[in-house]
Amino acid sequence: MDKIRTYQEGLDEILGGGIPAGQVVLIVGAPGTMKSSLSYAIIHENALRGLPGIYVSLEQHASSLLYQMNRLGYDEKASAEYLSVLDLAALRTKVKESETPWIDFFKMYASGLRKKFGFRFLVLDSLDALEILAHTRNHRKDIFELFSWLRELDCTSLVIGELASSSSDAVTLEHPGFSRHREDYLADGIIHLKLEKQGEFGMQRRLRIVKMRGTNHSTSYHAIIFDKGFRVTQVVS
Amino acid sequence: MTFHSIFLAPLVFMQVAALIWAAVALKGARLKTVFILFGVCLLVANLVAALPGWPDLGGSWVGALGYIALLAVHPLAAGCVLAVLRDYWGRRRTLFISLAVVSMLPAMATGIALGWGPDAVYATYPVSIIPAMWLAFALAESIATWLHSSLKGEAAFACIVGMILLIVSGPVYSLELESVGWEHALGVIPAAPLAFAAFLWSAWKANPLTFKRPLVIANAHPPDGLQAGLHLLDEARPKYAAELVKRRARAGMPTWVFVRSESEDAKHRYGNAQLLKIPSSQHCALKVVKTIMLISREYPQSVFLIEDLSCLVCNSGLMESLEAMKAVSNHSRMNHCVTLASLSCLTRAEVREFAGLPAYYWKLPVVEEEIAAILHMELGPASHHMLRIFCNSKKMRMEDMMMYHILDLQEFLKRILTSLSRNPGDSKVLDSGLSQVGAIVSKLDRFRSITLDDLAKGPWPSASVTRRDKHGWLVKATDFGFGTGLGENASHYGGRARGAFEEALGEGGRALYEQTLQIMGLDEKDIEPEDFPALYKTTEELLKLLESHESALRKVDKMLERSSELKEWLEVVGGSMNG
Numbered sequence: 001m002d003k004i005r006t007y008q009e010g011l012d013e014i015l016g017g018g019i020p021a022g023q024v025v026l027i028v029g030a031p032g033t034m035k036s037s038l039s040y041a042i043i044h045e046n047a048l049r050g051l052p053g054i055y056v057s058l059e060q061h062a063s064s065l066l067y068q069m070n071r072l073g074y075d076e077k078a079s080a081e082y083l084s085v086l087d088l089a090a091l092r093t094k095v096k097e098s099e100t101p102w103i104d105f106f107k108m109y110a111s112g113l114r115k116k117f118g119f120r121f122l123v124l125d126s127l128d129a130l131e132i133l134a135h136t137r138n139h140r141k142d143i144f145e146l147f148s149w150l151r152e153l154d155c156t157s158l159v160i161g162e163l164a165s166s167s168s169d170a171v172t173l174e175h176p177g178f179s180r181h182r183e184d185y186l187a188d189g190i191i192h193l194k195l196e197k198q199g200e201f202g203m204q205r206r207l208r209i210v211k212m213r214g215t216n217h218s219t220s221y222h223a224i225i226f227d228k229g230f231r232v233t234q235v236v237s
Numbered sequence: 238m239t240f241h242s243i244f245l246a247p248l249v250f251m252q253v254a255a256l257i258w259a260a261v262a263l264k265g266a267r268l269k270t271v272f273i274l275f276g277v278c279l280l281v282a283n284l285v286a287a288l289p290g291w292p293d294l295g296g297s298w299v300g301a302l303g304y305i306a307l308l309a310v311h312p313l314a315a316g317c318v319l320a321v322l323r324d325y326w327g328r329r330r331t332l333f334i335s336l337a338v339v340s341m342l343p344a345m346a347t348g349i350a351l352g353w354g355p356d357a358v359y360a361t362y363p364v365s366i367i368p369a370m371w372l373a374f375a376l377a378e379s380i381a382t383w384l385h386s387s388l389k390g391e392a393a394f395a396c397i398v399g400m401i402l403l404i405v406s407g408p409v410y411s412l413e414l415e416s417v418g419w420e421h422a423l424g425v426i427p428a429a430p431l432a433f434a435a436f437l438w439s440a441w442k443a444n445p446l447t448f449k450r451p452l453v454i455a456n457a458h459p460p461d462g463l464q465a466g467l468h469l470l471d472e473a474r475p476k477y478a479a480e481l482v483k484r485r486a487r488a489g490m491p492t493w494v495f496v497r498s499e500s501e502d503a504k505h506r507y508g509n510a511q512l513l514k515i516p517s518s519q520h521c522a523l524k525v526v527k528t529i530m531l532i533s534r535e536y537p538q539s540v541f542l543i544e545d546l547s548c549l550v551c552n553s554g555l556m557e558s559l560e561a562m563k564a565v566s567n568h569s570r571m572n573h574c575v576t577l578a579s580l581s582c583l584t585r586a587e588v589r590e591f592a593g594l595p596a597y598y599w600k601l602p603v604v605e606e607e608i609a610a611i612l613h614m615e616l617g618p619a620s621h622h623m624l625r626i627f628c629n630s631k632k633m634r635m636e637d638m639m640m641y642h643i644l645d646l647q648e649f650l651k652r653i654l655t656s657l658s659r660n661p662g663d664s665k666v667l668d669s670g671l672s673q674v675g676a677i678v679s680k681l682d683r684f685r686s687i688t689l690d691d692l693a694k695g696p697w698p699s700a701s702v703t704r705r706d707k708h709g710w711l712v713k714a715t716d717f718g719f720g721t722g723l724g725e726n727a728s729h730y731g732g733r734a735r736g737a738f739e740e741a742l743g744e745g746g747r748a749l750y751e752q753t754l755q756i757m758g759l760d761e762k763d764i765e766p767e768d769f770p771a772l773y774k775t776t777e778e779l780l781k782l783l784e785s786h787e788s789a790l791r792k793v794d795k796m797l798e799r800s801s802e803l804k805e806w807l808e809v810v811g812g813s814m815n816g
Contacts, residue, residue, distance in 0.1 A: 084663055084665040084666065085663065086666055091657070103618075104617065104621070104622060105619055107617040107618055107619065108617050108618075108673075109669075109670075111615075111617050112615070112616075112658075112669040112672070112673045113666065113669045115672070116669035116672045117665050117668075117669060
């Protein structure tokens, strides 16, 4: 199976070489765990190496996202040839939400870009926003259909999911949920990000590959540090 | 009589023609507005041109009346011609008579006032202008034909001529006033040769001497290469049939459509084709045949469309309709004309009967589903919403979408997709949006101009689109072949068979039907007419078996007596049991 490298220090090693191509991977975590930044970093690095991708933003405007990424050191101009940001958040202001089939619109744009632009990497930010906008009634069925469609699109997808702060802490054997509507069972891979208390006052971001079909990956929590790029290392107490 | 008064008749005719051209070319909802607008333009132009002659009237009431008569007579005469054109004589006789009489009266009054000299003869010209009216009719019809054809250059030319006619109408009118003795007309000399040239052009292009002329503009090649004979079009509603007729009419071929009702909608659907109402009498099938024979003798290359064969079947019965179509098929082949007959609204059994005739049989897709499939290929599920928005904007249901809506749909998609692509992203998003639009437009163009041959060869666009569970209205072409596309739900024949059992065998019929199905291992929704003979045979066997049980003897005896009725009922609901 072909693997798409993330080009993030230490991450490819614990993933067993990268993300298997064509899979739908859920990146879940509480607010502040840098889900969007990690996803953008992966797609940006791949774009720099000539792998085309799109970043679909439903919440944050493109300008704000790109400004934030520039501040983190990801120069949008460097990857502009291979990276496109689809700002559906801007469309939200123009179209009445209640009447808009957002999932269908997302599919329309994505398939159009796939045909024209031939992207191989997609980031959907975020699944929760899409669910809310699309007024999905049968969440599990809709998400199942969406994931199947993403697989048919023949690209590797990173889907960002939100977890409440409390539940991220509460991911235990008794309550192993990584999503609101059990989409964790439908995805091919799950990368869980969380904030862990360190010492009296400190917090450390941690990352765990919960599942990644077709790879021999580590299942332990690792520390994820951002310092001119992401770096995943062993947790040191 | 002055030199330029020899131009009078053609110039008057030109004014009338301009009005009629406007009315015919832009018929429909805007007809009244356009007609009024052109009438007002004409009136104002005439007034301006005739103003210098006002003092010559001498202020007398007779002169004023004559003046008003001359002003009013042109639009009124045009109204008369329009009434003839739109068959008001047949449908709105009162309106036609009032228009004719009203247009005559003021002119007659002028004649009386001025005395019955040569001038007065002109003043009563609505009588003498009848040949000119025919000229106008011919011209207007041919211009309308060109306007609807793909020959855009000629259409533009016709438009320009129409505009020139309007511009010159004022000076022309002053010429008329001059000829009846009111001098000081302006602009006569430059306007006359121009209008005369237009007249020559129209006389050359539109031979006014025969009513047939617009129908045989040219021995145009049939746009779709249909062979002479009877063509049976198997489609859910006569949509592709309408498109074929429109194409032929546009190519200037004599086209006749037998419709159930001559509604405004039908007129719009069939363009320039002549509509003939199917009489709702007992032997309407024979009357239709007779009409086709009469017309095709007069117009050998005619194209006929029988919009609704089920209408003939309902009134004349299946056998008579079959015989009638056999006669039509032979006659069409011998007279080199094409007869199209739509099999919509017929049961599958009836369709099979007609398909057995010596005719060309075409299985056609459901237009709106093919359009939906084309859109779906490019836009995915969003295509459904796009179509819904488009249909809402047209105030119609999705199933009412016709082939001629495709142009509007293309425009709509261009607008909406470009706008949607501009909003959310960078140049790549816009590029991909435009490329989606381009792909859809070219696919829709191809579908719009597809010939019957190509359509029959397939594959239809819907063959590449899978069934959508979410909305449940889009079907694959393969489903269509089994009847889904014909609006027949899955238990269509099952329901009919159940009804036959109940009608024939009374209360026990339903239970017997269900037991028979169980024995045969059939599900009600899977029943096809081919299963009816086996269904009947199994039921008969079951009844004989039940006969041996004494407890049920009386009931079963009755049922056995009535089992022949069951056979008849099954024949009625599913076609021939031997077929």
